Amino acid sequence: xxxxxxxxxxxxxxxxxxxxxxxxxxxxxxxxxxxxxxxxxxxxxxxxxxxxxxxxxxxxxxxxxxxxxxxxxxxxxxxxxxxxxxxxxxxxxxxxxxxxxxxxxxxxxxxxxxxxxxxxxxxxxxxxxxxxxxxxxxxxxxxxxxxxxxxxxxxxxxxxxxxxxxxxxxxxxxxxxxxxxxxxxxxxxxxxxxxxxxxxxxxxxxxxxxxxxxxxxxxxxxxxxxxxxxxxxxxxxxxxxxxxxxxxxxxxxxxxxxxxxxxxxxxxxxxxxxxxxxxxxxxxxxxxxxxxxxx
Amino acid sequence: xxxxxxxxxxxxxxxxxxxxxxxxxxxxxxxxxxxxxxxxxxxxxxxxxxxxxxxxxxxxxxxxxxxxxxxxxxxxxxxxxxxxxxxxxxxxxxxxxxxxxxxxxxxxxxxxxxxxxxxxxxxxxxxxxxxxxxxxxxxxxxxxxxxxxxxxxxxxxxxxxxxxxxxxxxxxxxxxxxxxxxxxxxxxxxxxxxxxxxxxxxxxxxxxxxxxxxxxxxxxxxxxxxxxxxxxxxxxxxxxxxxxxxxxxxxxxxxxxxxxxxxxxxxxxxxxxxxxxxxxxxxxxxxxxxxxxxx
Numbered sequence: 276x277x278x279x280x281x282x283x284x285x286x287x288x289x290x291x292x293x294x295x296x297x298x299x300x301x302x303x304x305x306x307x308x309x310x311x312x313x314x315x316x317x318x319x320x321x322x323x324x325x326x327x328x329x330x331x332x333x334x335x336x337x338x339x340x341x342x343x344x345x346x347x348x349x350x351x352x353x354x355x356x357x358x359x360x361x362x363x364x365x366x367x368x369x370x371x372x373x374x375x376x377x378x379x380x381x382x383x384x385x386x387x388x389x390x391x392x393x394x395x396x397x398x399x400x401x402x403x404x405x406x407x408x409x410x411x412x413x414x415x416x417x418x419x420x421x422x423x424x425x426x427x428x429x430x431x432x433x434x435x436x437x438x439x440x441x442x443x444x445x446x447x448x449x450x451x452x453x454x455x456x457x458x459x460x461x462x463x464x465x466x467x468x469x470x471x472x473x474x475x476x477x478x479x480x481x482x483x484x485x486x487x488x489x490x491x492x493x494x495x496x497x498x499x500x501x502x503x504x505x506x507x508x509x510x511x512x513x514x515x516x517x518x519x520x521x522x523x524x525x526x527x528x529x530x531x532x533x534x535x536x537x538x539x540x541x542x543x544x545x546x547x548x549x550x551x552x553x554x555x556x557x558x559x560x561x562x563x564x565x566x567x568x569x570x
Numbered sequence: 571x572x573x574x575x576x577x578x579x580x581x582x583x584x585x586x587x588x589x590x591x592x593x594x595x596x597x598x599x600x601x602x603x604x605x606x607x608x609x610x611x612x613x614x615x616x617x618x619x620x621x622x623x624x625x626x627x628x629x630x631x632x633x634x635x636x637x638x639x640x641x642x643x644x645x646x647x648x649x650x651x652x653x654x655x656x657x658x659x660x661x662x663x664x665x666x667x668x669x670x671x672x673x674x675x676x677x678x679x680x681x682x683x684x685x686x687x688x689x690x691x692x693x694x695x696x697x698x699x700x701x702x703x704x705x706x707x708x709x710x711x712x713x714x715x716x717x718x719x720x721x722x723x724x725x726x727x728x729x730x731x732x733x734x735x736x737x738x739x740x741x742x743x744x745x746x747x748x749x750x751x752x753x754x755x756x757x758x759x760x761x762x763x764x765x766x767x768x769x770x771x772x773x774x775x776x777x778x779x780x781x782x783x784x785x786x787x788x789x790x791x792x793x794x795x796x797x798x799x800x801x802x803x804x805x806x807x808x809x810x811x812x813x814x815x816x817x818x819x820x821x822x823x824x825x826x827x828x829x830x831x832x833x834x835x836x837x838x839x840x841x842x843x844x845x846x847x848x849x850x851x852x853x854x855x856x857x858x859x860x861x862x863x864x865x
Contacts, residue, residue, distance in 0.1 A: 456822070459822065460822075508821070510821050510822070510824045510825075511824075515818070515821055515822070516818065519814065519817060519818040519821065522814060522817070522829060522831065523810070523811065523814040525831065526803070526805050526810055526814065526831035527751070527754065527755075527805070527810070528805075529805045529806075529833040529834060530805075530831070530833065531831065531832065531833050532829070532830065532831040533828065533829070533830050533831075534817060534827070534828070534829040534830075534831075535827065535828050535829075536817065536820070536821035536825075536826065536827040536828075536829075537826065538824040538825065538826050539824060563858075
């Protein structure tokens with residue numbers, strides 16, 4: 276059952292030739308990501324977060340005083356509020372919280388650290404709405420997981436309060452691409468391959484930036500004092516080692532960690548939750564974790 | 571709060587000089603492990619599992635048709651039903667199942683594979699009691715985690731039905747001792763140090779046995795087809811890398827994995843659940859996982 280659903284998602288993702296060029300990639304991710312629209316009972320509302328575009332969402336019965344601050348994936352170059360709307364809004368429903376999705380600036384037009392600046396702006400905007408730091412879960416998939424970790428790193432450096440916990444789906448944590456599964460899972464991952472990641476990393480952190488910089492590759496950051504983190508990754512992902520090594524690094528730094536590896540799931544599979552039971556179950560598992568740590 | 575509790579456990583464990591000699595180690599582990607006796611509402615009953623000594627336990631309201639088959643830790647050389655009685659019985663209560671704890675033969679008197687033979691005997695005894703494989707969770711701490719994995723490996727090789735899931739606390743998965751945290755966590759782990767592990771491994775798998783044998787070091791086993799596994803480990807453990815590397819190996823083999831890293835917890839901390847909230851919470855987390863997978 277779950278496997279035939281994931282096969283259908285694989286077909287959807289490979290039904291057209293792989294796009295070339297940033298505009299084409301963005302259009303394609305928006306297209307496949309919005310195959311299933313947002314549920315009709317979700318209220319969405321655009322918001323200007325001090326110059327950074329965002330979108331609130333609320334499911335019936337959610338607690339407006341608690342917020343999932345969400346950063347979409349797309350390798351820092353594509354992805355949008357549109358492409359990830361179904362994922363964010365259903366995550367908010369599962370967690371019983373309001374969500375704030377952020378349209379941070381994208382590379383290559385805006386390389387590092389523009390994304391960090393936008394994430395900080397959104398965080399501070401959210402805090403100024405009166406939302407307690409302990410009522411915020413920061414999360415994202417892929418590059419959005421990277422950005423979530425970098426935001427926490429920046430907040431710690433600024434001695435600001437941190438989020439209650441972090442939710443990281445298929446996070447891209449190592450832009451030096453040293454993970455073993457980049458090779459060993461290459462044949463089964465329909466989306467993420469090393470050459471593509473190299474192109475994204477060149478756009479986001481061009482020379483002379485050092486990809487080993489802990490703010491660019493949070494796998495190499497000192498994670499001491501980070502809030503509890505849930506890391507979810509599929510077993511059919513070239514980025515699986517980015518997740519498992521992050522779990523170990525966080526554990527070494529005495530961070531509370533829960534790592535879930537989902538058999539046969541692909542990169543950022545909760546995006547497809549409308550048609551994928553394991554996507555809905557992953558959101559349910561995330562909800563369980565988040566409810567444990569949100570104040 | 572949790573940290574002062576764990577400090578008290580650390581004091582208990584280091585209150586006497588570290589014992590030397592197998593008899594002294596066994597007596598010491600039985601002594602500290604039974605500091606808190608079994609709760610008064612638990613029914614325990616000795617059982618002869620076709621020549622292997624065991625003990626049933628039942629908490630009020632548990633489902634007798636579902637069983638936690640438990641293998642205690644102690645490096646294959648010490649540990650017993652007595653030392654782990656509080657951990658097993660409270661795990662059974664949390665999971666809502668009956669438990670069967672096994673007094674498998676210990677090294678050095680009985681080296682590998684005596685423990686595997688006893689585990690298989692106990693498994694087949696349990697099955698012949700009419701317990702469905704899908705109603706059994708196999709689990710253990712430390713060497714008991716190793717034995718749980720090895721039992722599953724043996725069952726797969728014999729083409730027998732497997733347990734519904736596995737529960738591994740601080741598992742010892744690599745008897746070649748190649749994990750990075752053996753060095754990096756040496757100063758904070760009050761119990762497990764490389765020289766001690768070498769002594770245990772020499773007793774359990776003496777030359778000419780090869781410690782890289784997947785039946786001796788399940789980290790090197792082909793884990794394909796293994797049931798879902800929950801791995802719980804403390805961040806103050808030299809064996810943390812044994813847990814995180816097992817998670818990655820299982821994920822690579824498409825096994826459903828949940829890895830939990832518990833800050834400041836020490837080796838096999840759920841043994842001390844009577845006086846340690848994080849021990850009780852770990853059992854609650856294990857219960858959540860087991861209930862999801864038990865038929």
